[in-house]
Amino acid sequence: MQNYLQAKTEIPDSDRLPEPAFDDVLTSASPSRTLSIAEEIDALTDPSFMTSLARGLAVIKAFSDQRRAMTIAQLSHKTGIPRAAVRRCLYTLKQLGYAESEANNFFLTPKILSLGYSYLSSTPLTISAQPALNQISRQLNESCSLGVLEENEVIYISRSQSSRVMSVALNAGSRVPAYCSSMGRVLLSTLSEDELSDYFSKVRLIGYTDRTVTAESELRDILGDVRQRGYAIVEEELEIGLRSIAVPVRGASGMPVAALSIGAQASRADRLQLEQHFLPLMLNTASDLSVLLP
Secondary structure (H helix, E strand, C coil), X not given: CHHHHHHHHCCCCCCCCCCCCCCCCCCCCCCCCCCCHHHHHHHCCCCCCCHHHHHHHHHHHHCCCCCCEECHHHHHHHHCCCHHHHXXXXXXXXXXXXXXXXXXXXXXXXXHHHHHHHHHHHCHHHHHHHHHHHHHHHHHCCEEEEEEEECCEEEEEXXXXXXXXXXXXXXXXXXXXXXXXXXXXXXXXXXXXXHHHHHHHHCCCCCCCCCCCCCHHHHHHHHXXXXXXXXXXXXXXXXXXXXXXXXXXXXXXXXXXXXXXXXXXCCCCCHHHHHHHHHHHHHHHHHHHHCCCC
């Protein structure tokens, strides 16, 4: 995971906290340049669209594990939003109790978690999934997660962690890239050709380890195999020493709406063990969770 985080810091317009849904869209007149977050916001000319709200959300999402405290200048540089607008966003967040400051550094407060709590506490899948994830973790003594695809990344909506297998702890709300994670590949494999082409037009394929697949053609072949097998295994592509396996969690329509994964240290579980020992339990759990989905 350290490789992942280091690679992300080299990208000016993205970091480890969830980015706005419009941050990776390549709609610039110049195909060689990705629009900044501010430019994407300004490009939305719908009269019902609240630019100030979008800017506030962009400022919130600009904070990350690596930069828990940021200055107005840093936030402005990262988002492209003018400093005066960033200052107003931070002032509002402070007044509402969502942010605090120390000298020139601003940071989010725990109250910010309340913005996502309503979703996590009211969604049947996340409520009922936790006991199932805990049971898998106890049986296999490995970490188990449930995630959904959001834009170009997988966002964790529930997690049971028996041991720390990654260099950075992951919890509900954490994100990982879709193309080199097992949950991401399971969910990407269900996209139509047009949806998949749209995904590849937006995502930046970065090598987080020397094993990360970054060629679109090869990734398309891998996704085709995942589609046929019904599960995905990723070996040390996101972080050296980490293997993971994921299966889809399907709704009533039969379409996958989430993915269930187990991550294990490569020294403890080889590919054969993932397929023979982990996979049957995961498929049964995914089937049980599917009844909770519309």
